[in-house]
Amino acid sequence: MSQAVSRFIDAVRWIAALIVALHHCNNVFVNQADIMKAEHDAPVYVWWFATSYTFAHGAVVVFFVLSGFLVGGAAVNRARAGKAYLRNYLIDRSARIYIVLVPALALSVFLDLVGQRVFAGLGVYEHPVYQAALKLEYIPATLVSLQAIWFPTFGTNAALWSLGMEFWYYVICGLAVAPLCAAYATSARWTAFAIAVVLFITLSLPGSYFMFGGAIWALGALTRIAPRPL
Known part of the structure; x- marks a missing residue:
């Protein structure tokens, strides 16, 4: 495996790990209990989107493929x-x-x-x-x-x-x-x-x-x- 490929894999693993970590703490920093019922400021919706299960599940799939x-x-x-x-x-x-x-x-x-x-x-x-x-x-x-x-x-x-x-x-x-x-x-x-x-x-x-x-x-x-x- 070339050094370039190794560095690319390390970068992908780091990004995937960050996505999963953000998902696990998505409800810690921003309360999302009423996200579908009440109006919120734009940053709340951005956080909700960025830490969604869809991205986290995709990151786990990436982990498994790389493993x-x-x-x-x-x-x-x-x-x-x-x-x-x-x-x-x-x-x-x-x-x-x-x-x-x-x-x-x-x-x-x-x-x-x-x-x-x-x-x-x-x-x-x-x-x-x-x-x-x-x-x-x-x-x-x-x-x-x-x-x-x-x-x-x-x-x-x-x-x-x-x-x-x-x-x-x-x-x-x-x-x-x-x-x-x-x-x-x-x-x-x-x-x-x-x-x-x-x-x-x-x-x-x-x-x-x-x-x-x-x-x-x-x-x-x-x-x-x-x-x-x-």
Whole structure:
């Protein structure tokens, strides 16, 4: 990958991250509860438009495509190199996720515990959505990256949903490309591939974003290895 392409990808990721961050705090700086009912000044409507779900969802799609391009494409190339790769690949990818997930979850738990006391009686943590998300059994589910797939994400930090999906895309991709690696026995390669298929089907069963996200993630990986020009 050339330096120009790398810089372009970094810029796109930064812009996408900013769009998602703005969406997550869109109702913090400007109250939009009555945006469709009452008149507001022009800046309010500009903020409402700029931080809309449509742009944020598009930015998430960009993230998934770029993740597939960077991680999935690299996994294919590592498998094609003919050397055993799976152990180091899974360690690298797990570290990439959990170095973010564990501190973020710990901070979320702490802030939610404090928030329930500080904002008690204000209707924030009494909201049925947050009450349902504050079940302790969702903590281990989030730690094994099943949030937003088989279980809700613990607490109010709903933004953690994508980390669970990314983790399993990494795992499934690493296993799925094993047949391309001559360093493993034929039986081991196809066993890894079968496990990848079973994992993908199992994680897609709840009807979450997982299957759609996996499809666009895979498209990103394919663009990395497809013959040029596309």
